[in-house]
Amino acid sequence: MQHVASTPSGKDAPIVRLERVTRRFQQQIAVENFSLEIAQPGEIVGLLGPNGAGKTTVLRLLLGMLTPTSGSVALFGVPMTSAVRRGEALRRVGALIEAPTFYPYLSGRDNLRVVSLLAGLPEDRETEQRISQLLERLALPVEGPVAFKQYSLGMKQRLGIAAALLTEPELLVLDEPTNGLDPIGIVHLRELLRSLAQQGTTILLSSHLLHEVQQLCTRVVLLKRGQVLIQGEVSRLLQTQGVIEVVYETPEALDAAEALLQRTAQEQPAWIRQVRRAGSAASVSSAEARVADPCVLQIQAPITSSTEICALLARHALYPAEIRRRSISLEQFFLDQASEPAPTLSQAQRAL
Numbered sequence: 001m002q003h004v005a006s007t008p009s010g011k012d013a014p015i016v017r018l019e020r021v022t023r024r025f026q027q028q029i030a031v032e033n034f035s036l037e038i039a040q041p042g043e044i045v046g047l048l049g050p051n052g053a054g055k056t057t058v059l060r061l062l063l064g065m066l067t068p069t070s071g072s073v074a075l076f077g078v079p080m081t082s083a084v085r086r087g088e089a090l091r092r093v094g095a096l097i098e099a100p101t102f103y104p105y106l107s108g109r110d111n112l113r114v115v116s117l118l119a120g121l122p123e124d125r126e127t128e129q130r131i132s133q134l135l136e137r138l139a140l141p142v143e144g145p146v147a148f149k150q151y152s153l154g155m156k157q158r159l160g161i162a163a164a165l166l167t168e169p170e171l172l173v174l175d176e177p178t179n180g181l182d183p184i185g186i187v188h189l190r191e192l193l194r195s196l197a198q199q200g201t202t203i204l205l206s207s208h209l210l211h212e213v214q215q216l217c218t219r220v221v222l223l224k225r226g227q228v229l230i231q232g233e234v235s236r237l238l239q240t241q242g243v244i245e246v247v248y249e250t251p252e253a254l255d256a257a258e259a260l261l262q263r264t265a266q267e268q269p270a271w272i273r274q275v276r277r278a279g280s281a282a283s284v285s286s287a288e289a290r291v292a293d294p295c296v297l298q299i300q301a302p303i304t305s306s307t308e309i310c311a312l313l314a315r316h317a318l319y320p321a322e323i324r325r326r327s328i329s330l331e332q333f334f335l336d337q338a339s340e341p342a343p344t345l346s347q348a349q350r351a352l
Contacts, residue, residue, distance in 0.1 A: 013077025014039040015171055015202050016062065023057055025157065030057045031226045034071070038204065041170070042197045046213040047206040048334055049223035055188040055206040056098065058223070059175050062204070063095055075171070089118075094169030094301065096177060100160025104149035107219030108140050108159050109150055115163045134162040139185070153180035161189070165196075172196065178212065190216060214330035222337055229337050234330060241333060242303030246313070247293045247322040257318045258297055263314065272309075273336070274300040300336075303327055 016038040022048060023031045031054040038045055047055045060066040061073055064080040073080040078089035102111040112131045113123075121127045135142045151159065157180040164172060172193075178186050186209070193203055193216060207213050213220060221231040224346040230237065248254040258275060265272040278296035299309060306325050313320060328336075 013074075015076060016204065017072075017074045018058070018062060019072045021058075021061055021068045021073060023066060024069045025059060029226050030054050031061065034058060034223075034226075034228060036221060036231075036345060038202060041200045043045060043204055043219065044193065044203040044205070044217045046217035046220040047204070047223065048213065049206075050219055050338055052225075053223040054226040055223060056175055057226075059095075059097055059173055059204070059206065063093065063097070063173060064090065065097070075163050091167070092170045093173060094164035094167060094171070095173040096160045096164045097173070097175045097181075100156055100163065102148045102156075102159065102163075105147050107145055107147060108151070108155075108162075109142070109157065112163060112166060115166055119167050121167065130166065130168075134165055136198060138162050139188065154182055154185050157181060158185065158189075158278065161215065163190075164289055172201055172203045172205075174203065176206055176208065178207060178209050186212060210329070210331040210334055220330070222334065224338055238327060238333060239304065239332065240302050241273065241300060241336065243326040244299045244301055244303070244306050244309055245322075245324040245326065246297045246299065246320045247324070248297075248310070248318075249321050251295060253318060254295045254297065256316075257313055257320070260313070260316055260318065261297065261309075270304065271301060272301045 014037045016036060018034055018036045021031060021034045022029065036045075036058075047058060047325060048129070049055050052085070058064065061068055062075070062080075064086055066072075067081075075086070075089040076092060080086050080089075085096065087151045106114070107132055112134065113127075116127050116131065117123070121130075130290050132142055138161060140155060140158055140162065148156065148159070157177070161174070164174070176194075181189060190212060193205075198201055205217075214351060217234055219231070219233050220237070222229045246257060248257060254277075258277070261272060261275040276298050278298050301309065302326055306323055310323060
């Protein structure tokens with residue numbers, strides 16, 4: 001089903017808008033000054049962060065399952081504080097938050113029939129066909145009396161995703177959707193989400209599988225201790241950091257270049273984040289360490305800055321024999337960012 005961008009509050013209202021949202025549980029701050037806007041149908045946005053970073057809290061706030069301590073939340077232009085109107089917005093949303101819960105003695109089909117009734121879908125052939133299509137697409141028993149309690153963890157997760165898709169939502173919200181899925185199930189889910197996005201379904205998901213996020217998401221938001229560390233398009237974020245390898249023919253030249261680049265990293269940490277020798281314990285990946293090539297420096301810096309680094313070295317007559325550029329993965333980017341101190345409030349605001 002092809003979705004069109006229309007909203008109850010006007011065609012220009014974003015699909016998702018959280019503005020300066022804070023949520024406290026007594027004295028504990030779960031989310032602080034969080035802002036996110038999704039306006040483009042078919043976009044896939046990922047929420048990333050360590051355990052306890054606030055990802056599930058953000059999703060619960062978006063769906064009206066929690067009320068913000070401060071700030072505002074709206075879906076399709078409808079404020080989630082509007083008891084009268086938020087139902088019309090939520091009818092356009094499918095969601096799976098944490099572990100799915102169904103009647104244990106009912107089959108997958110019968111559980112989806114219950115969900116369809118609760119969602120207000122008619123008891124007709126079209127709904128039955130929709131249920132059959134979802135069961136088949138998510139590799140679940142289409143016929144037979146297999147009860148939910150007999151399902152494996154992965155099957156239970158897939159039934160939860162089927163339930164979220166039952167109403168053909170314009171916005172799909174998934175909290176750790178790959179939980180319990182085997183590698184084949186993860187690949188099938190990736191293909192399903194891509195297909196939905198191509199049809200115009202907007203997807204907001206949280207996940208620990210950063211390799212999957214890198215393949216799926218157009219944009220990510222990285223949370224730490226309830227605050228935004230950074231957010232942006234995946235491709236652009238990965239361009240901001242990489243590994244530039246500088247090769248020298250003698251240890252003496254290597255020592256001099258390392259000393260120069262270390263001084264530059266201390267003076268301009270926003271440009272050069274780290275300098276290390278290949279094969280050291282601090283290398284990006286032990287699997288990538290060039291222990292047989294000891295005259296190599298690895299510089300963590302924007303992947304586009306190799307020309308500037310060469311110019312800096314040339315000004316000091318430290319001409320490398322070779323320079324190589326290597327991109328980093330979203331996983332390495334996440335580890336680099338998450339290992340730094342949590343941002344101050346003003347830093348989080350600048351990241352948005």
